[in-house]
Amino acid sequence: MDMLSYWEKSSFIHHGLIVVGGGIVGLSTALHYQLAHPKKKVVVIERGLFPSGASTKNAGFVCFGSISELAENARTDSQDELLSLVEKRYKGGLELRQLLGDKRIDYRLVGGYELDFQGDLHERIFTFNDWLRPLFKRPVFSDARDNIPAFSFEQTIVKGLVKNQFEGSIDTGKMMDAFARKAREAGVQFYTQTDVLHYVEQANGVEVAVSTAEGTLQLMADQLALCTNAFTKALLPEADLVPGRGMVIVTKPLKWAPPRGTFHYHSGYNYFRNAGNRILLGGARHLDLKGEATTQEGINSRLESQLKEDLKSFIAPERPLEVDYAWSGIMAFGEGKSPLLLHPSPRVHAAVRLGGMGVALGTGLGKELALHLGATMS
Ligand SMILES: Cc1cc2nc3c(=O)[nH]c(=O)nc-3n(C[C@H](O)[C@H](O)[C@H](O)COP(=O)(O)OP(=O)(O)OC[C@H]3O[C@@H](n4cnc5c(N)ncnc54)[C@H](O)[C@@H]3O)c2cc1C
Incomplete structure (x- = not known):
């Protein structure tokens, strides 16, 4: 008893x-x-x-899919399925904001950007804007190549930039x-x-x-x-479902202003943003999908090194940067999205x-x- x-x-x-x-x-x-x-x-x-x-543990992106993520989905999903997936994600973000209030969660409509290493991503803009028009009534994506110098990305590596005007960020905590x-x-x-x-x-x-x-x-x-x-x-x-561990690193506060926006590359597997005048950078799970299919928290040193290398080589080249935080969090994935x-x-x-x-x-x-x-x- x-x-x-x-x-x-x-x-x-x-x-x-x-x-x-x-x-x-x-x-x-x-x-x-x-x-x-x-x-x-x-x-x-x-x-x-x-x-x-x-x-x-997440990155606080209020997003619904970068253009290359949507292009990957389009390989298996019909146009209607894709539209309904985007609608669920977009309206879900609105629901969160309405429930808690933009001020309390520090929501900012900063715009999302996808980094393009080949220089041909902009060719998809017309198709996806057309597909998403029934939902947004306006073009979602635009060619933002001209911003690359202002964002101080390494121009020999980052050859294109596609903007999503409907993407924003929150303070997750x-x-x-x-x-x-x-x-x-x-x-x-x-x-x-x-x-x-x-x-x-x-x-x-x-x-x-x-x-x-x-x-x-x-x-x-x-x-x-x-x-x-x-x-x-x-x-x-x-x-x-299968677990998928994701990792994040955050730099020490910077003496300069990192670019404003939510940024993606490698089909959404990698992402970074400004968080309290630091750079928060995460992802790279695709480099070891098998090893990261775990519910155990932990840092995969291979992914951590790659994230640090990305910071130095094209996100903030020639800037002094020190990493202050590194953590992991566990997501769940399956066949369907x-x-x-x-x-x-x-x-x-x-x-x-x-x-x-x-x-x-x-x-x-x-x-x-x-x-x-x-x-x-x-
Ligand atoms: C690194 C990273 C970055 C991400 N970035 C983004 C992003 O920018 N935008 C986005 O939309 N999504 C992002 N995500 C995904 C998003 O965070 C998750 O999809 C979402 O938080 C899942 O919420 P949940 O409530 O289902 O699960 P969780 O937040 O994982 O909650 C499950 C809870 O259950 C508890 N629990 C489990 N088992 C038990 C038990 N037996 N007894 C008691 N408690 C238990 C756990 O402790 C946990 O708190 C990211 C995820 C990670 C890991």
Whole structure:
């Protein structure tokens, strides 16, 4: 028998909804569900002291695909499929901004740029503007080659630049803080530093085993939402996803102003931006896709060296730069580009596999899951 008090048992064990994972999707699910069902007891269970998945490790791009990423998608997707993918990402970004407010998340419409090493990327602008016109009504992409000298890129390497006027950036930390505060204000509770070990669906609810400092504890929930993205297989082995680790480095503050914008290269695998007058640079996962298909945090020295080399050779050539931060974060990928909404049993649901676009897609996916939970509540 556990040593819980009568009071603890009557007030802290049973929940209307337990959400596993305090990332963007978990917070959005909990918030939207709580707003729709204010009398329900909703708790987010998070393994870290604060959210410790991709949602606090990302680059803060509010994007929907660079021109070469879209060109890659176009190899397998029809024009309609591509348009609906872009629409979901673009409208998802708007949803996040409307929910939390541009000021609180430090949203800036800086414009996105794709670096072109061959010098022929601009030839695709007309086609993709034409494809995306039904959604944006205006041209999305433009030839921005003339900006290369002003951005101080190495001109023998960076031969072209394509601008996306609808892309922006946020402060990822501020966004997650604002999201958690909003959820708390709505009545959502948080249990942090708590690992969900497993669950069993019973006739009257879901029994959820959690690991705490005091040992393992059984909680009960009417419904369970798994918002565990790359870590989902530990709880739902049949989920069709593979982890993909991404890494980021950030320089020390610079004495000069780095270019304003969100920048991509190598079909979106690499990216950089100005973050607090430092350069934040990440990606290069494509150099070791197999090695990076892991849920273990860590720095791949090969990728780190390549990122540093890119900084020196063409992003900020002949500038003194020192790296201040290096971290990794784990994403989830699959065959399709769209996230998964799964319903493994009547009371258990999951919203996972956000790829590298969770900033744009996470809010909407969580809202969709909250609606589904409301509709299937017994
Ligand atoms: C380096 C990097 C850069 C990125 N850049 C961008 C970008 O610029 N723009 C963009 O749109 N997207 C970007 N992404 C992707 C984006 O961050 C993710 O798609 C998004 O954060 C996923 O959100 P999530 O809530 O599904 O998952 P997560 O944020 O990973 O949340 C899952 C949470 O579940 C918790 N958890 C897991 N298992 C358990 C358990 N058993 N018990 C308790 N808690 C558990 C984890 O601790 C974690 O906090 C980037 C990702 C990385 C790694």
